[in-house]
Structures are given as C-alpha cells and as structure tokens.
Amino acid sequence: VFQDARSVPRDSAIETDVCVVGAGAAGIALVRELSGRPFRVLLLESGGLEEDPATQDLYRGTVFGRNYFQLDVCRKRRFGGSTWCWQGLCRPLDPIDFEARDWVPHSGWPFGAETLRPYYERAQEVLLLERFAYAGADWADPDPPLPFVGDTMRSGVFQVAANRLGELYREDVEKAPNVDTFLFANVVGIEAAAGRVQRLRVATLAGNSFSVLPRCVVLATGGIENARLLLVSGLGNQNDLVGRYFMEHPHVVAGAFLPSSAELSLGFYRARRRGRVEVAGYLATTDAVQRRERLLSSCSFLAPQAPLPDFEVALASVVQEMDRPQAQPAGHAVFFMNELEQAPNPASRVRLSEDKDALGVPRVQLEWRLSAVDKISARRTHEVLARALGRAGLGRLQIMLSEDDHVWPPELGGGRHHMGTTRMNADPRLGVVDPDGRVHGLDNLYVAGSSVFPTGGAANPTLTLVALALRLADHLVERLR
C-alpha cells in the first residue's frame, strides 16, 4: 500500500519488522524479495511518484577537489530512484575485482565472485536482462570481437536495459500484502542504544514528523546519502571510516584508435539489440596483464568517430600498408571512452557541511580525489592496449594522457557512480559494514547499495548492488524467520 507520509499524524510511532529507507534500485529489489514474507516491511521514500524540485533540493551539496556534477542532479529522489536517469549499462564485477591486490591499496572484498554469482543471476531477472553471459565469445555473432594475439586484452559486453524500476515494479510493491510504502518520508536521524537502532526520526517537507520503531533497518539511499545519514546520526563511525573512500568511475577519452584498414569490423563494440536488451562490447585488460603490470581494472568503449587530420591521413596509409596490404586505409579514427577503476582513497570523501537543508539536516560536502595510482594505471593500460593493437595488426592507438602522474585531461568526469563510503570489511577497523552489510557495532542496522563496495572495478554498479540487495534479503529472511 502506498501512503503519503505528509498525512501521518505528528509524533506518531509506527512499528515494523524491517524498515527499508530509499526506493531506488537496491531498495526496490530488496522489498520485492521481502514481499509476501511473514513479517511487516515499511518502505520509506523521500520523494513521490514524480520528480519534485523541493525534494530534489535535499540532495544539494558542495563539491571540492575534482570537478564533479552538482549533487542534486546526480540522483533522483523519487520512487524508483536513479533508475529514472540511468543508462542501464550492466555487467558484473570481474573476479579479480574482489581480490586483495597488493598493488591496489585498501582493496579486497570479504568474499569472492563465486559468492555473488547466484545473486547476479537473480539480479539479471530483476533488471530484465538476458542470460548471465558477459564474455565476448558469448555475443560474437555476427560481429566477432577484435582478434588479439596473446593474453593482454579481452573483449566483453555490457547488457543495456534502461528499465525504470519505479515504473516496472510500482504495482508489485504497492500490492505486496506485507509492505507499506510511505512517500515523501525523509529519515532525518537514526537513534540507537544498547547496540541497536531504536528509532528512526522521519520528517516531511509539509512540516509533520513521526517515528518508526523497527526490528531491522536497511539504508538504501545511495552512495552519498547512506554516509550522510550515518554521519548525521553519529553511527558506525567509531573508526572514522564513514564517508571516506568515496569512489567514482573516472570517465575519460584517453585514446584515439586508427584501424589498420577501412574494412576492419568494429560492429561488436556498437550497441545492438539481442533479445530484450541491447549489448555493447568493450575492451579490457585481462586478469593476467593486470597482475603482471599492476593495473587497475578498466574498460574502453567506442566513442564517436573523428575525421583524420593530414598527418593521420598519411599515417593511416602507412599502417594499412604495414598490416593489411590488400585493404584500404581507414578514413577515420575512433575515440575510446574509458571507464576506469579508482583505487580506494581515504582522502576522497563525503563530509557534513554547516549548511542545512529544508529539514534541518546538514548538507554534504563531497571531495572527490584521485591518486597517482589511478593515473599511472590509466596511462599504462593504454600503453598495453596500444601494443596489443599493433601486435595483432589491428591498428594504432594515440594516447591522450600526459605522463604526469597527477594531471588528467580537464574533461575527465565521473559516471555518477557513488561507491565506497560505507565500505564492507569483516574487520571493524577497516570497514563500516560487515560481510552481511550490517553496520559494525549495531545489531539491526544494515546498508544496501554501492556505498558498501570496497572497490568498484570498472563495471557500472547497478547489477552488483542489486545482487547484494538480494543477498541481504536472504539474510533478513533467515534472520526474521
């Protein structure tokens, strides 16, 4: 049942078994799994069914460090969350992304890819994707991936399903017999005592406020807001970790690819319809070369083509004669857009500001910081790619990254992927939440979403955060049995 929180009587208290805060991809996936279970679920959503400027303004904050999107345009604060504005790019993290890699500071998940595999497969269904298959060979017909030589590069695919979960699952949630959904309900504080959350303080922009008395709470408000709520409430931060390790996927056009001939097919790397999704290929370094060269994860998409300046016209002819003597020279270059893994960095962080929003909650300050590790890896990754393309006679790469370890192209941006601010680790000194997603030191407070990612790989986070939400749902069902 959907209810308008603005009509809840002032100072009332609502008891529930599970309170899920936030109806985005994680919250909706979680609630659907809890639907029909023998316990009560309360879903609190800050927004309504449509976008509302006053609600959206609750996201507003300030940004330091690297240039970044305005925080109130990165996310959608309404039922369905940011699936209202996502591109729908899905792929799982690679197995190596879960590992503690000695060349990536603070890396390592408390479990491996195999633990998440069954939840990934279930997440495929939630997001209406095709089968759980992401290797290049799985989608090679009719356009095969580029035939590299040796073990340095591989091709894979994203499955693209830009489903709006607020639209897709509204009826499921609304009709779930054990689920009550309150729209326009903003959690403004979490009160805990004796190692348990006792009460959530909820307020609306209409002026009323009330309490929720839950047995368990799941924060699913996004990679910045999860940290904000914990910081505001003074919870989970006994080791000064909440808000730190903010990670994005740096996006940068860092290479131009000159194919060795006009006939070289790049169709695998262009979006194409397959069943109920589109698939789009990407290039990435293999696990083997990441270990050998001490690289972070990355993936490269084809970006728009570019006409060739005079020097490159001449170079295209030279390359064609070297590699494809019977073919025609390429008439254009293709840019590579790179989605890069960011190494966890405690100086990259979310903090509270002295400014407050309309509900009196401190706004956030985001300080997005990249480190030398990120730049060195990006540059080296492109060198590896350039050599692999040349060795296989596929073409040449122009690297558009300087050799300065701290200087990035000014147009570098993020993917609006907010990760790491409540990182997961079995050791409370190293993580905010434990491997179940439970906040260390609090028996009944959980966090869902990409804020728990210890590392973010180079895969868009939605598929993984939905898989984690399904895993958390199983845990809660077991706990509340």
Place this chain on the structure above:
Amino acid sequence: VTRRGFLFLLAAPLLAGAAGCGGGRALRAALAGFFADRSSARVVGAEYLRLFPDEDDDTRLVRRLAGGKRRELEWESLAVADVAALRERVRERHHDDFAAGRTVDLRGWVLSETEVRLCALAARSA
C-alpha cells in the same frame, strides 16, 4: 627459428657474398621503397626525423631496422634474391616490435620502430 629461416641463416653468408656491395644498396632501396604510397610514408618519416635527428642516416636506419649485423646480412641477401620474403621478414619484425616494447611515440601515436624507420628511409630518399 623456422626451417625456412634456418636454411636462410645457413645460406646468408653465401648469398651475401654473391650479392656483394650490391646487397647493401638493394636492401636500402627495398626498404626505402617499402611503401607504395611514398608520399604518406614521407610525411610520417619526416616527423620521425624531426624528433630523432640522430637517425637521419641511411646506414644507421638500415642497421637499426634489421636489428643487428647478422640479420642485416640476411636481409641483404633477401633484397637480392627474394624481395617478397624480405617484406615478410620486415612485417614480422614490425609486429614483434609491439610485443617487445620497441615502440616510438609520434604525436601520441604508439608506432613500431620498424614502421617509422621505414618511413624515415622513404623521407630521406625523396
């Protein structure tokens, strides 16, 4: 070393002797004329020589292209006896350059040493 390559190694001194000084000229000419589109090769080669002026020398370029005196002798023989095989060897070395990290940064493009030196020879023969 392939069987064919092995036989060539055995035969190279004989062929080089037969070719005499003409082998060096033939090799230089074959490499300088590697590209059918010479004007494009000269554009790339001129840029390479601008950045690496110490390579503005035919003898040095040929020696470095071959990667050593022994292979240079073999290539001289091929330049006389089998230009198609020579071109194949050059292409093999070009692809090996990428695997071995023998690359050059030209305006940000990562190119093999072989291809840019071939271009440089073409530029010098203009």
